[in-house]
Structure formats: C-alpha cells, structure tokens
Amino acid sequence: MNIPPVISLKNIVFGYRSGNVLDGLNMDVLKGDFVGLVGHNGTGKSTLLKIILGVLTPQNGTVKLFGTPIKKFKDWDKIGYIPQKAGLSVSHVPITVDEVMRMEKASDYEVDEALSSVDMLSYKHQLLRELSGGQQQRVFIARALVKNPELLILDEPTVGVDVKTQEKFYELMQKLNHDFHLTLLLVSHDLHTISHQVHCVMQLDKKTIPYETNTCNIIHTHHKNADHN
C-alpha cells in the first residue's frame, strides 16, 4: 500500500491584489523528508506556509495533508508548528516553561520527556523571558513534540541566533529527523546555511533546484516569480 505524501500541493495559485504570489506550484513532501523552503522576502514563503496550515485557502489547486484534503483534515496532532520568534510576543508576561508546555494536552511525564529530548528539562520552572532566543526555540520545539507529531514545520528558526546556537539547532533537527523519523519542513531566507543541512531545497524564487542529496519529491513546474530571476 502506498503511503500518501505528508504534504501534497497540486497546482497552487494564490494572489493578492498586486498579483499572484504563487502560480501553479506543485510539491510533495514524503514521510521522512527534510525539506528546506527558501526564498527572499515577498516570494510567498509565508503565504505557502499559511496555505499548508489551512489559514489561507488558495484560489486554485488542492492541498492534502497525510492524504486528506485540508478542509477535511482534523488530525492536527500529527503536525507540530513552530512560528517565527514565537516567544517574543509574550516577553511582557511572566510565563514559565512548564506553562508553555501545558498549552498542549500533556501529562507530567510527557512534558518531561519532550523537554529532555531538547535538553531543556532543567529549565522547566524558569520564566520563558529569562531564556536566550535559542533556548526559547527549543522550548517551542519541545511543545510541538509533546503531541508526538509526524511532521514538524519551522518558520525562520535561525533568524537572529548566533552560529553556535545554529549548529546546535541543526544537530537537534538531524536527531529528530534521523532518530525520531520526523518529517521536517524548514522555512528560511538563508539558502547558504540551510542547503548544507536539509535533504533538499525548494527555492520559491527560482525553478526547482534539488539540492545536495536529492531524496525529496518536489516538482515545481512553474512559478511566476521564477520568470523574474
């Protein structure tokens, strides 16, 4: 039996008043893939992410998650999402790491387990705002892991972090992909860094450029922005 793609996008068209941002985009992300979604500002990265997460509906095309059309998709526990700079918006509130974790339905054991997997258990009772950017990011990854997801989506995870934190972050990603068999979709504007870490890259401002070991099934037939490059 064929396993359906984790993410399947077919002929996606989406535009704002100023014109189409995504124009006939196709993409399949298979189980176990580690995909980088790269593009400069305005190339549709955030739009595509919102379409995948069901926040935006494309004007044309179909979106399927784990083989189910997005409108019928209910199994959100399979997806962990870590927004860009998630912790910054709540820096004015004294929320603890434990309270961040409790936003997901989880037992004490599950919380401890998830925090351990990202080496953050000892910070459980610390205030989120007292942690560094890299540590905060690990907490949000842990929160996503509490659900035991099969797909992890990270939006600009390495913006504003130093090289050492970046290295540790990618080590963690490799571990999650390799040891925990998680499918990863990483959104970034930094092609140079990401291309050395992921299995393949989908570059939104160019036609398909499978990078490094091309193990992903990304078909990017046509993209309006590609014509500009």
Place this chain on the structure above:
Amino acid sequence: MQITTNLFQYEFMIRAFWAGIIVAIIAPLIGSFLVVRRLSLIADALSHVALTGVALGLLLGINPLITTILTTVVTAFIIEEIRSNRQVSGESILAMILPGGLALALILISIANGFNTNLFTYLFGSITTVTNQDIWIIFVLAAFIISILLLFYRQFMYTSFDEESARTSGIPVRLINHLFMVLIALTVSVVMKVVGALLIGALMVIPVISAMQIMRGFKASMFVAIIIALLSVLVGLIASYYANLPAGATIVMVSILSFIVASFLKKNN
C-alpha cells in the same frame, strides 16, 4: 473592630462588599488574558459602548443591564471580526470604538431630551446603590464567566499566547476568540455597576500588571491579581465610606497604589 461593626450595620454596604468581591474576582481573571493579548484598552473601549447600552435602556425603558450586555457583546464581535481579518490594527479599532461609543451615548441622551441622572451612576459607578437583584445578576454572570474560563482555560491560554500554533493544535481559534470577546463584554457590563464605565479598565488591568511585576508564572500572577483586586475593593470601600469619597475612584486609586508598591518590590528584589 469598631470600624467594621459600624460599616456593616448598613445593608447597602453589605451589598456593596458582595458586589465588590465578585467583581474583584472576575475582573483580573479576564484582565490577565487581555494583558497577554496586548488588548488592555479593549475594556475601556467596550465600557464606552456600554454607556450607549445604558442610554438605550433608559430611553426604551428596558433594564439597562440587558441593553448594555447586548450592545457590548455585539460590539465585541465586530471588534474581533475586524481584528482577525486584519483590516485595521487592533489599536486603531479601539481608538475608533472608544469615542464612537461615547458619541452614540450622547446622541441617545440628547434624543431622550436631557441628561438622566441614572446615567451618571454608570459613568463613575455606584457600588453603594447596588440592589439585591443586581447582586444576583452579577453573581450569575460571574459564575458563567468563571465556568467558561475553567472549562476552556487551556484553549484561552494557548490562543492568547500563540494563535498560530493554537490553530495547528486543532483549537478552534475563531470560536475561542469570539467566546472570549463575549466574556469581556459580560465582565465590562458587570464591573461597570461597581467602578463605573470610565474606570473599568483600571480594575481589570492594574491588579494584573501589578501582580506580573512580582510573580513568576502566569497562573500565580492571576491568583495574586485577584488578591490585589480584592484588597483594592475592600480597602477602597472602607476608605471611601469613612473619608466620604466616591467608591469607584477610591478603589482604582488603591489599585494604582498596589502597582507602585509592586514596582518598588520588583526594583529592590
């Protein structure tokens, strides 16, 4: 001891304390989430709309609490719709709703041919004129607000802190946001009787930001905010009674004092 004996010999003061205690519990509960969402001013905006509700009630001869609840709930829904569609920034919506509510209230008063003295009590609060019926209405609404908060605490918390992730966690964000707006509207309607439309935001927000200065943890801050609000109401009522000051304003001034003390404690910790 003598002080409290004197104070509690009057039925109206006992009712005032009951109303104050209930309000001091629900105002910071809702206020905590408002502070997280950076929507502290929404209480003030809705309180001005609540005045429209009061004016409408007085004009039509209906219990003003009913018309207040209706107008604040409808406005809260409109604010949420505009906010979630990102048509206008949250701050700008509030800047529009705040004077808009007051303007509409003034027009309705004008249609009614003059200023009704009843309306004045809604502007600045009149906790000492709370009736037994008011107490029951406030109690039922407060019980409803607390029950919904307890029932959906995790969802409110997740949506307030991180709307995008909450959505991908299967939480019906839109529904939760609208439900939260209803709770704010109900709280504003209830609190208005105690501290008045112009001072509602103070009781909903000041105890919360005071508690957040000194506490570690959101839940802990929430509990301490309730204690600060209770102290503000009790001390404010006693002080206003003996110094012959307006109760609502005295309560707010005591809560501001709590913020100064909390800031001092934080600085020296």
